Amino acid sequence: MPSERPGDHPLSDIIVYGREVYGLEADELIRGIGEFSSKYELYEWWNAEVKGTTDHKEIARKAQARFQELFQRSNMSGWKNQ
Numbered sequence: 001m002p003s004e005r006p007g008d009h010p011l012s013d014i015i016v017y018g019r020e021v022y023g024l025e026a027d028e029l030i031r032g033i034g035e036f037s038s039k040y041e042l043y044e045w046w047n048a049e050v051k052g053t054t055d056h057k058e059i060a061r062k063a064q065a066r067f068q069e070l071f072q073r074s075n076m077s078g079w080k081n082q
Contacts (some may be wrong), residue, residue, distance in 0.1 A: 011046055022063075023056045029063035036070035 004012045006019060013019040014027050015034050021027055034042050049062045 010050075011043065015042075022050075022059045026056055026060035026063050029060065029067045032067045033063060033070060036067070036074055 004016075006013060006017045010021045011030070013021050014030050022030070030042075030046075033045065037045070045066055049066070050059050053059055053062075
């Protein structure tokens with residue numbers, strides 16, 4: 001994720017600056033995705049699934065699906081959130 005100022009990019013607004021962009025639910029899920037994936041993987045997912053989407057419910061749905069995938073992957077690899 002490029003180094004940016006608040007308002008320059010939705011992902012940095014959510015992850016770095018803690019700003020609300022897509023609504024509380026979607027933003028929290030995106031933060032969770034960021035915790036379970038690399039920055040590259042997060043950015044790649046966002047570009048493929050979210051970029052340009054304005055429907056916050058659709059973004060929340062996609063973020064929930066991705067979060068679940070990553071959560072299951074982490075459990076399968078033995079990673080445990082303490």
